[in-house]
Amino acid sequence: MHPTINQLCQAYFNASQQAPFSIPYWHFCDNQADADDCARLVVEGVKRATSPSLWWHEAHNEPIAKAGDLHVVTNWQGEAQCIIQTTRVAIVPFNQITAEYAALEGEGDKSLAYWKQVHWAYYQRELAETGFTPTLEMPIVCTEFNVVLARTQSVLA
Numbered sequence: 684m685h686p687t688i689n690q691l692c693q694a695y696f697n698a699s700q701q702a703p704f705s706i707p708y709w710h711f712c713d714n715q716a717d718a719d720d721c722a723r724l725v726v727e728g729v730k731r732a733t734s735p736s737l738w739w740h741e742a743h744n745e746p747i748a749k750a751g752d753l754h755v756v757t758n759w760q761g762e763a764q765c766i767i768q769t770t771r772v773a774i775v776p777f778n779q780i781t782a783e784y785a786a787l788e789g790e791g792d793k794s795l796a797y798w799k800q801v802h803w804a805y806y807q808r809e810l811a812e813t814g815f816t817p818t819l820e821m822p823i824v825c826t827e828f829n830v831v832l833a834r835t836q837s838v839l840a
Contacts, residue, residue: 684708687763688755695832697751701833706766708755713808715759721790722756722764726833730789733743735805737774737822742813748826749773767828777806778819787827 688708696703711721711733724730740747748754752769773786777799785798806817815821 684758685763686771688757690692691755691766691832691834697834701751706753706755708757708761710757710759718759718767722758724789725756725767725830726765728824728830730787732779732784732789732825732827734802734823736786736809736815736817737824738813738815739809740824742810742815747824749784750791752825753831756830762819763834765830765833768827769828771825771827773825774822775803775825776820777823779818780823780825783796784825 691707692703695701695822704817710718711725712718720777721733723819733787737747739745748769749772750769754767756764756767756770758764780798782795785795785828788798791801802823806821810817
């Protein structure tokens with residue numbers, strides 16, 4: 684674990700006056716360019732949602748986020764970029780994702796067409812070794828969030 688994760692969590696606990704607890708950490712995407720870009724978009728307040736498939740969660744026995752959950756978003760190298768708090772989770776078939784939700788993802792031109800194109804390719808990679816095959820009806824975990832603390836030079840100097 685990169686030391687910036689502990690530093691950012693400690694800054695959050697100090698600011699919120701909460702007793703420390705374990706906050707999960709992860710990066711977006713399956714490659715450095717996209718992971719770093721998505722982390723930057725989250726810190727800038729542009730990206731406010733993420734959408735893994737339910738089948739990925741099932742294949743990896745990973746819990747689904749719920750409203751109120753905290754997560755540390757890292758870049759590809761594992762350096763903490765911010766802490767987000769889940770505000771809403773809905774499971775929606777791929778072919779029922781809306782333009783409004785695609786815009787919340789904040790990537791590319793923020794259009795539904797762009798969302799479908801890049802996410803379809805991502806789901807093919809994400810599910811490649813799971814026994815699941817992407818379909819238009821596959822369940823997508825639509826997770827909305829807010830940044831509660833972003834990494835700054837003053838926090839992690």
